[in-house]
Amino acid sequence: DQQVKQNSPSLSVQEGRISILNCDYTNSMFDYFLWYKKYPAEGPTFLISISSIKDKNEDGRFTVFLNKSAKHLSLHIVPSQPGDSAVYFCAATGSGNTGKLIFGQGTTLQVKP
Amino acid sequence: DGGITQSPKYLFRKEGQNVTLSCEQNLNHDAMYWYRQDPGQGLRLIYYSQIVNDFQKGDIAEGYSVSREKKESFPLTVTSAQKNPTAFYLCASSIRSSGGPNTGELFFGEGSRLTVL
Numbered sequence: 001d002q003q004v005k006q007n008s009p010s011l012s013v014q015e016g017r018i019s020i021l022n023c024d025y026t027n028s029m030f031d032y033f034l035w036y037k038k039y040p041a042e043g044p045t046f047l048i049s050i051s052s053i054k055d056k057n058e059d060g061r062f063t064v065f066l067n068k069s070a071k072h073l074s075l076h077i078v079p080s081q082p083g084d085s086a087v088y089f090c091a092a093t094g095s096g097n098t099g100k101l102i103f104g105q106g107t108t109l110q111v112k113p
Numbered sequence: 114d115g116g117i118t119q120s121p122k123y124l125f126r127k128e129g130q131n132v133t134l135s136c137e138q139n140l141n142h143d144a145m146y147w148y149r150q151d152p153g154q155g156l157r158l159i160y161y162s163q164i165v166n167d168f169q170k171g172d173i174a175e176g177y178s179v180s181r182e183k184k185e186s187f188p189l190t191v192t193s194a195q196k197n198p199t200a201f202y203l204c205a206s207s208i209r210s211s212g213g214p215n216t217g218e219l220f221f222g223e224g225s226r227l228t229v230l
Contacts, residue, residue, distance in 0.1 A: 004155075006155075009153065034218065036219075036221075041201075041223075041224065041226070042223055042224065043117075043119075043203050043205070043221030043222050043223050043224050044156070044203070044219075044221050045221070046218050046219070046220075049218065089155060089156065100146065100158055100161050100171070101146075101156075101158075101219060102158075103148075103155040103156040103157075104155050105153060105154060105155040106155050
């Protein structure tokens with residue numbers, strides 16, 4: 001039972017354009033969502049998060065949008081840079097999960113120069 | 114600098130052997146976690162610990178064991194009962210384990226790659 005889904009395994013965009021990574025969840029108890037970025041053979045690093053009381057959070061080139069009614073969130077990267085090429089994981093948690101994160105399968109982003 | 118240290122980075126094991134992966138953190142975090150990464154499956158939770166001397170099974174605990182005798186340390190033993198142990202193992206920690214925003218942010222180590230020969 002995949003509670004957090006990233007249906008696109010990979011995404012390729014041109015440098016300078018927008019990258020949009022999508023994530024869907026099924027558990028209505030989730031109230032906090034995070035994006036992590038991972039390079040090969042390294043641990044994931046936290047990128048940006050959003051609480052369910054908001055529908056948008058912005059940090060520099062990265063913006064996360066949350067649509068609670070659709071149980072959908074997305075990560076926008078503008079403008080995309082070659083150094084953004086990595087695997088991006090969406091994760092969710094809620095008060096009923098005792099703080100543990102449920103991760104999606106990940107989307108591999110390739111930004112071409 | 115504060116952080117999470119996993120060792121060894123690479124480990125080879127023969128079938129039937131138990132191996133222990135080390136995870137140490139000096140962030141003074143209460144909670145620690147072990148995740149497993151397989152291609153196309155994201156990160157799956159093996160075990161987690163919210164406090165010293167206490168831990169809970171995650172989604173795929175079978176064939177694994179942990180201990181939490183010290184706040185800083187959360188070693189994972191991959192036993193011979195684990196049917197498919199070859200994977201990339203990630204240890205993480207967080208400040209608190211439950212309630213409110215900011216508790217979901219995990220700090221990860223660099224991972225340990227285990228290969229069963």
